Amino acid sequence: MLVHSRKGKWATWTVFFVLFLPLFALPLLVIVAASFAGHWSGAFPSDLTAEHYSAATRGESLQALTTSLLTALGASLIALAAGTWAALAAAALKRRGEGTSRLSRGCGRILDALFIMPVAVPSVVVGLAVLVAFSKPPVILNGTSTIVVLAHAILVTAFAYQSVSAAILRLDPAYEQAAASLGARPAYVLWRVKLPLLLPSLTAAAGLCFALSMGELSATMMLYPPDWTPLPVRIYAATDRGATFTGAALAVVLMGATLLVLFAVSRIRTRASYR
Amino acid sequence: MSSGIRTMDSGIRFDSVSVAYGKSVVLDSLDLTVEPGEVMALLGPSGSGKTTALRAVAGFVRPVSGRVFIGGRDVTALPPHRRGIGMVVQQYALFPHLRVEENVAFGLKARKTARADIPGRVADALEMTGMAAYAKRYPRELSGGQQQRVAIARALAIRPGVLLLDEPLSALDAQLRSGMLAELARLHRELPDVSILYVTHDQVEALTLADRIAVMDRARLRDCGTPQELYRAPRTAFTASFVGNANLLPVSVGVGSVSLGGAEVKVDTSGVAAGVSATLCVRPHLVGLGPGPNSLSGTVTEVQWRGATHRVLASVAGHSVKADVRELREPPALGSAVTLHFAPEDAVLLAAGVSDE
Amino acid sequence: MSRSAERLSDGDPVVSAAVEGREPALRDDCPQRTRQVPAFVWALPPLALLGLVFLYPLALVVRQSVRPDTGGTSLEPYADVFASASFREALGTTVWLAVGATVGCLVLGFALALVIAFVPFPGGKAVARFIDVFLSFPSFLITLALLFIYGTKGMANGLWTDATGTAGDGPFQFLTTPWGVLIAEITYFTPFVMRPLLAAFSQIDTAQLEVASSLGARPLRVVRKVILPEALPALAAGGSLVLVMCLNEFGIVLFTGAKDVTTLPMLVYSKAMLESDYPAACVVAVVNIAISVGLYGLYRVVSRRAGA
Numbered sequence: 001m002l003v004h005s006r007k008g009k010w011a012t013w014t015v016f017f018v019l020f021l022p023l024f025a026l027p028l029l030v031i032v033a034a035s036f037a038g039h040w041s042g043a044f045p046s047d048l049t050a051e052h053y054s055a056a057t058r059g060e061s062l063q064a065l066t067t068s069l070l071t072a073l074g075a076s077l078i079a080l081a082a083g084t085w086a087a088l089a090a091a092a093l094k095r096r097g098e099g100t101s102r103l104s105r106g107c108g109r110i111l112d113a114l115f116i117m118p119v120a121v122p123s124v125v126v127g128l129a130v131l132v133a134f135s136k137p138p139v140i141l142n143g144t145s146t147i148v149v150l151a152h153a154i155l156v157t158a159f160a161y162q163s164v165s166a167a168i169l170r171l172d173p174a175y176e177q178a179a180a181s182l183g184a185r186p187a188y189v190l191w192r193v194k195l196p197l198l199l200p201s202l203t204a205a206a207g208l209c210f211a212l213s214m215g216e217l218s219a220t221m222m223l224y225p226p227d228w229t230p231l232p233v234r235i236y237a238a239t240d241r242g243a244t245f246t247g248a249a250l251a252v253v254l255m256g257a258t259l260l261v262l263f264a265v266s267r268i269r270t271r272a273s274y275r
Numbered sequence: 276m277s278s279g280i281r282t283m284d285s286g287i288r289f290d291s292v293s294v295a296y297g298k299s300v301v302l303d304s305l306d307l308t309v310e311p312g313e314v315m316a317l318l319g320p321s322g323s324g325k326t327t328a329l330r331a332v333a334g335f336v337r338p339v340s341g342r343v344f345i346g347g348r349d350v351t352a353l354p355p356h357r358r359g360i361g362m363v364v365q366q367y368a369l370f371p372h373l374r375v376e377e378n379v380a381f382g383l384k385a386r387k388t389a390r391a392d393i394p395g396r397v398a399d400a401l402e403m404t405g406m407a408a409y410a411k412r413y414p415r416e417l418s419g420g421q422q423q424r425v426a427i428a429r430a431l432a433i434r435p436g437v438l439l440l441d442e443p444l445s446a447l448d449a450q451l452r453s454g455m456l457a458e459l460a461r462l463h464r465e466l467p468d469v470s471i472l473y474v475t476h477d478q479v480e481a482l483t484l485a486d487r488i489a490v491m492d493r494a495r496l497r498d499c500g501t502p503q504e505l506y507r508a509p510r511t512a513f514t515a516s517f518v519g520n521a522n523l524l525p526v527s528v529g530v531g532s533v534s535l536g537g538a539e540v541k542v543d544t545s546g547v548a549a550g551v552s553a554t555l556c557v558r559p560h561l562v563g564l565g566p567g568p569n570s571l572s573g574t575v576t577e578v579q580w581r582g583a584t585h586r587v588l589a590s591v592a593g594h595s596v597k598a599d600v601r602e603l604r605e606p607p608a609l610g611s612a613v614t615l616h617f618a619p620e621d622a623v624l625l626a627a628g629v630s631d632e
Numbered sequence: 633m634s635r636s637a638e639r640l641s642d643g644d645p646v647v648s649a650a651v652e653g654r655e656p657a658l659r660d661d662c663p664q665r666t667r668q669v670p671a672f673v674w675a676l677p678p679l680a681l682l683g684l685v686f687l688y689p690l691a692l693v694v695r696q697s698v699r700p701d702t703g704g705t706s707l708e709p710y711a712d713v714f715a716s717a718s719f720r721e722a723l724g725t726t727v728w729l730a731v732g733a734t735v736g737c738l739v740l741g742f743a744l745a746l747v748i749a750f751v752p753f754p755g756g757k758a759v760a761r762f763i764d765v766f767l768s769f770p771s772f773l774i775t776l777a778l779l780f781i782y783g784t785k786g787m788a789n790g791l792w793t794d795a796t797g798t799a800g801d802g803p804f805q806f807l808t809t810p811w812g813v814l815i816a817e818i819t820y821f822t823p824f825v826m827r828p829l830l831a832a833f834s835q836i837d838t839a840q841l842e843v844a845s846s847l848g849a850r851p852l853r854v855v856r857k858v859i860l861p862e863a864l865p866a867l868a869a870g871g872s873l874v875l876v877m878c879l880n881e882f883g884i885v886l887f888t889g890a891k892d893v894t895t896l897p898m899l900v901y902s903k904a905m906l907e908s909d910y911p912a913a914c915v916v917a918v919v920n921i922a923i924s925v926g927l928y929g930l931y932r933v934v935s936r937r938a939g940a
Contacts, residue, residue: 002750002841002851009751016747019740020759023819024766027777030787034780040787086678092671104671111675113932114682120928122880124897125693125917126686128904132696132914133689154686174368180355181333181362182382182433192381196372208768215770218882218897222905232770232883239887244779251773258768 028255034248052249064234065253068214071145071230072261075152076160076209082153083160084202086115088190091168112165118158127151127222145228151219156209163208167201168194207265214258231257285311285346285436285470287332292341294327302327303494304341311346311436314463314471316481319491320517325474328491329439332472334358346436356385361430362439365446367422369414375425376401376410382433400432401425403465404458420451427462440473444480456483478518482506490514508623515556515625522562522596524555526624533624536592540569541619547626554625557617559586562598564607567616571596575613578606589613690921697914709911718894719916726895729810730878733817737874738867740818741825746855748826749833750841760830763823772883774816779887782807810893816884821877825870832866833859865934872931879924896920 003009034040038047055061093108118126130151134141141147175197179189195202217232224233231254238247287309294302302324309315317325330336331343334355342351350358369378379397388396401407404424414422423443430438443459444452460483463471475481481488482502490498490505490513498505498514509515512523526533530549532541540555547553564587573591585606587598598615607613700708713719748756781787782804789804806812836859844854882897894902896916904913 002746002845002854004845008851009753012747012751013753016744016751020744023740023822024762026781027774027819028766028769030777030780031773040780040785040790044787082678082681086675086682089671089675089678093675107672107675111679113929114679114687116932117925117928118686120876120880120925121690122882122897122900122917122920122924124880124882124900125921126689128900128913128917129689129693130685131904132692132910150685157682172366172368174364174366175370177333177335177355178362178364178368178429179370179381179385180335181358181360181439182385182429183356183359184381184385185356188385192385193370197370199372211768215768215773217770217772217886218880218901221882221886221901232772235776236772236886239776239779240889244776247776248780251776255769255773259765262765262768 031248031251031255034245035252037245037248040245052246053253055246056249056253060229061234061250061253064229064231064250065257067145067228068231068254069257071149071152071228072210072213074149075156075213076206078149078153079157079160079209080202080206083115083157083205084164084198086111086157087161087164087168088194090115090165095173115161116158118154119162123155123216123218124222126154127219130154130219131222142223143225145225147223148220148225148228148230151223152213152216155216155219156212159212160205160209163201163205164198167198167205171197203265203268207262210261210265211258214254214261285468286313286344287315287437287470287472288344288347289328289331290342290344292328292331292338292343294324294331294336295339300494302331302338305496307489307496307499309437309470309472311470312467313486314473314484316473316475316485316488317491318475318478318481318488318518319497320476322493323491324494325476325491326441327494329441329472329474332358332437333360333362333439359433359435360437360439361433361435363423363426363430363441363443365442367414367426367446369422369425369429371414373413374410375406375412375414375417378414378425379429379432382429386433396432396434400428403431403462404428419447420455423447423455424458427459431462431466436469438469438471440471442475443473444475445477452480456480460484482518488518490517492517509556510625512554512556512625515554515623519558520597522555522557522559524557524591524594524596525552526555527552528624535571536594538571538592540571540622542569542622542624543619544624547624551626556623556625557621559597559599560584561621562596562600562615562617564598564600564603564613564615566614567618569617569619569622571615573613573615575607575609575611578609580606587613589615591615693914693917693921696911697918700911709915713912713915719899722894722896722899722916723919725810725893726879726897729813729817729895730875732814733821733878734871734875736814736818737822737825738871741822741829741870742863742867744822745826745829745833746859749830750859763826766823767827770883771816771820771881772887774820775812775884775887778807778812778816782812808888808893812888813885813893813895816888817878817881820884821874824874824877825867828866828870829863832863836862868934869931872927872934876924876928876931879920879927896923 003012033045035052036048036050037045038049038051040046057065090108090111093104093111130147131142133139134147134150141150171194175193176189179193180186184192215232216230217236220230220233221236224230229237231250235247235250235254238244238250287307289305289307291304291306292302293300293304305324305328307315307328317328319325327336331338332345334350334353338351342349344350345358345360370381373381376397379400380393383393383396397410398407401410404427406421406424406428409417409421409425414425417425423446426443440459444455447455463469463484473481473484485502487499487501488505489496490511492513498509498511500510505514505518509518509521515521516523524535526535526540528544528547528549528551529539531544532539533544533553533555534540535555542555571589571591573589573596575587576590576595577586577588579586579588580602581599583602584599585601585603587600587607589596589598596615697709698705698707700706702708747753748759779786782789784805784807786804792803806815840858841854844858845851849857880897881895882901885893885895885898886901897920900913900916900920903909903916
């Protein structure tokens with residue numbers, strides 16, 4: 001379209017892959033390669049071994065994986081519930097027929113801003129804030145797994161809120177109106193029409209939240225108790241003490257688990273998308 | 276109030292209904308009655324307020340003043356789900372996640388119809404629209420015309436007293452449209468008690484289907500009458516041009532005739548005072564080429580070939596006159612002199628005061 | 633007045649009188665409003681939850697930032713922190729790293745997205761999907777990978793020493809400097825620019841480009857005159873998002889393990905976790921929030937204009 005000559009096209013593609021492969025593909029390949037390396041000081045890893053994986057899938061490392069999976073599951077479920085509820089409420093405030101008042105539209109916009117704010121606040125600061133707030137009475141959560149799940153939920157709710165809001169905006173109001181004209185009350189419309197139609201977006205949002213929570217390090221570093229160590233912290237600990245190959249193996253496990261869950265979620269999504 | 280609306284309440288009445296968004300008035304004190312069992316077409320160009328009027332009946336817009344009655348009951352303050360209406364919109368809005376039969380059953384379930392009655396009523400509605408064979412399909416597996424039938428079945432399943440149709444045929448191609456038009460006419464014969472409010476911008480649909488037509492323009496009702504009345508004897512220039520694309524020519528009125536740029540034209544001038552200016556209205560297909568009872572001389576400005584007919588545009592005393600004539604073997608050359616004629620009884624004289632300008 | 637309107641106006645006088653009487657009450661006093669729960673009530677439960685677990689803790693951070701360990705309320709912690717060299721250095725490092733990474737991401741992301749969208753090649757869709765997957769991985773993986781590539785004992789240095797036969801460390805020692813962080817941030821955040829750009833590019837009518845080139849415009853001119861103006865909103869939106877995320881980035885800096893690269897989030901972490909100086913950590917946090925949320929507000933305004 002833009003470049004028409006065959007030579008020009010090949011030149012463009014060459015430049016593209018010269019930039020793209022080392023920058024984006026190489027890092028992931030290197031981590032995978034390193035996870036099998038017994039030794040790496042030259043161009044390529046040597047003494048290939050699967051030992052790091054056996055280390056990465058037992059004992060504390062295995063526990064870290066389940067910790068991460070449970071944390072991500074809990075956080076994304078909370079985020080999905082809270083985010084969807086808030087997004088639906090904000091949408092109702094912003095678009096309730098043509099008679100929507102300016103005040104109600106303003107309230108909807110404030111709700112938008114508040115729920116998206118956690119994206120802008122540094123994760124470390126969210127960790128610090130949760131730590132400051134829940135380390136003293138009336139609610140002491142410091143040192144529990146709850147505080148980690150809570151921080152993750154706060155961080156990913158914003159993303160759930162954003163994607164569900166966008167999906168609601170795309171939802172054709174004609175469906176809702178057709179349902180109402182057939183005699184369905186608002187709650188029935190929500191349950192039988194709106195939520196089923198939003199399902200693909202909801203599962204997509206759930207997948208996004210899950211992946212983000214799996215990789216969360218910043219707030220977790222401020223909060224994790226010794227008996228609830230998620231995988232990223234474990235990767236950091238391994239790398240920090242010089243066990244980089246073990247770190248790489250753990251990282252591959254993290255990526256694999258994330259991809260697996262994303263894939264499963266996308267399967268649900270294709271089954272749930274009707275159009 | 277608690278019993279809601281009985282399903283067979285029929286008839287619609289607009290009582291000075293106005294709708295405005297902010298300062299822009301989109302429906303200006305509409306007064307209109309649709310009798311039980313009547314098909315009323317709301318005809319007008321886009322932005323004329325016709326869809327707004329329909330949505331006011333459905334409950335999706337709130338009038339700033341005036342009242343809407345369905346079956347004699349004031350529904351102005353009722354939410355849509357308590358109005359007991361059937362509605363079909365342009366894009367059908369079939370629920371994509373439900374099968375055809377579930378779509379049709381939706382309204383029945385939402386209204387808590389006795390579970391045992393639902394399958395029978397779904398089957399009836401699908402039978403009536405000829406879609407019984409497609410009950411298990413999903414909407415995406417149907418053609419546009421089939422989706423249209425399902426949308427109608429879904430609206431009819433709840434046995435509404437009032438059926439609202441918002442440009443239901445505009446998403447179909449021309450061939451399907453004429454078939455569906457006949458279908459709608461048949462459905463109405465089978466459901467003689469249902470009042471139908473039919474919004475369209477297509478005069479053919481309105482003329483074919485409606486018992487009466489309400490012509491709307493710029494948020495106001497301009498004219499209302501049977502198709503024959505509106506077509507043969509329009510009472511406003513807007514109706515004349517919108518329904519049938521009539522020639523509108525400014526004339527000054529004499530006794531038993533009018534003068535068009537100096538030329539004498541015989542028409543029925545009863546009801547219009549002599550000496551005033553008025554508008555002469557003639558349908559293009561009633562204008563012929565060559566001399567006749569009322570002759571007008573002009574110059575050909577454009578000739579369009581339309582298959583079976585030719586449309587000749589001529590400038591007569593500075594005004595453009597359209598004539599639709601049988602296909603000509605030798606169409607007149609551009610710029611050549613031409614004589615047009617029409618029968619006195621085919622013209623309608625509109626007093627200036629009737630015009631909406 | 634039309635015929636039907638005239639006929640209606642002399643309708644039932646009783647009804648019209650009743651209608652007249654009720655007119656003023658029409659807008660507010662209708663069953664729909666009184667029977668149904670108003671929309672704002674539904675917004676309250678999630679709002680209360682957010683307030684409890686997010687807004688209230690943030691407020692506590694602000695409160696703690698004006699409560700020095702010595703007691704009382706004063707701006708003393710702010711004065712102390714602003715006066716310290718480590719804070720100023722961290723602020724400077726954070727800002728230049730974020731700005732540098734954003735510029736890098738914009739240039740690189742624009743170029744790459746341009747090729748994917750307008751010089752299509754087989755597998756281009758797969759590349760776009762790969763970028764989506766890339767976005768779902770945590771940032772610190774990039775630093776981890778760079779350790780293997782450019783680290784002291786990494787691939788690049790190994791290749792160099794093998795090739796030149798020299799003993800000792802190779803020439804690539806930038807990883808523990810801010811440059812290492814910059815490269816990692818550009819790598820990780822470029823996809824965040826590419827995604828909105830690809831969306832914007834898909835909106836551009838290709839006929840427009842074909843017309844432009846049929847009129848004799850060279851590719852660079854087409855990019856400048858047709859594509860760039862269309863992409864500007866997406867670039868602005870993507871750029872400000874990346875700027876905020878770079879300002880807040882922690883994992884990349886932590887994994888670099890460099891003692892001399894300290895950014896604001898890193899400073900918050902070390903003040904709170906390593907020095908247990910909570911008031912100072914809170915001061916830095918407040919500064920970081922102010923910068924990030926301010927910029928994010930800007931991003932929202934820009935992206936709303938861009939329709940993103």
